[in-house]
Amino acid sequence: IGNGHNFIAGGKTTKNYGLGFQKPIKVVINNLVMNGGGGIAMSNGANVVINNSTIKAKYSASGRHLFYVSNAVLTVNSGEFEVFTTKTRYIRTQNDAKVYVKGGTWSDMLSTGQEPIVSDAGTTVEITGGKFQVNYTNYKFDPTPYLATGYKAVRVGDYMEVSAE
Numbered sequence: 001i002g003n004g005h006n007f008i009a010g011g012k013t014t015k016n017y018g019l020g021f022q023k024p025i026k027v028v029i030n031n032l033v034m035n036g037g038g039g040i041a042m043s044n045g046a047n048v049v050i051n052n053s054t055i056k057a058k059y060s061a062s063g064r065h066l067f068y069v070s071n072a073v074l075t076v077n078s079g080e081f082e083v084f085t086t087k088t089r090y091i092r093t094q095n096d097a098k099v100y101v102k103g104g105t106w107s108d109m110l111s112t113g114q115e116p117i118v119s120d121a122g123t124t125v126e127i128t129g130g131k132f133q134v135n136y137t138n139y140k141f142d143p144t145p146y147l148a149t150g151y152k153a154v155r156v157g158d159y160m161e162v163s164a165e
Helices: none
Strands: 004-007 019-021 024-031 031-036 040-041 047-051 055-059 065-070 073-076 079-083 089-094 097-100 104-106 117-119 124-127 132-135 149-155 159-164
Touching: 047 055, 055 065, 065 073, 065 079, 065 097, 079 089, 089 097, 089 124, 117 124
Parallel strands: 004 031, 019 040, 024 047, 031 055, 040 065, 047 073, 055 079, 065 089, 073 097, 079 104, 089 117, 097 124, 104 132
Antiparallel strands: 132 159, 149 159
């Protein structure tokens, strides 16, 4: 999916996810652009890999996320990821979900005091790369609790950058 194809919602909002994978399928997403609208939901054994994609989530309903993962696997290798709506998170995991963030630039988390990642017990969120914006007054996301062993997060300008120790 992707390979240069653009899914563009013209900056409009939606109350639903832009893409959903709800069965045991392996999907590799390359060079996808989703500008506005919803993020990506995966469940029921889906295995999704994101490469060099731009995904910007803007919802009209609360309780949505850039990536919602339930009993599925998500690997984010690279891209640009933005959240434009309050009460929206970068990542939400439930039901034995596994998320591996290996890179990407994560920006514009607008929710005052909201944690950008929510991970239920029994799920995995492991960060080994990427840059996470931290320049908003009430937004102080520190990816340290999600770092894989041997990795560190260091503040560089407006971002926390993750790298090997």
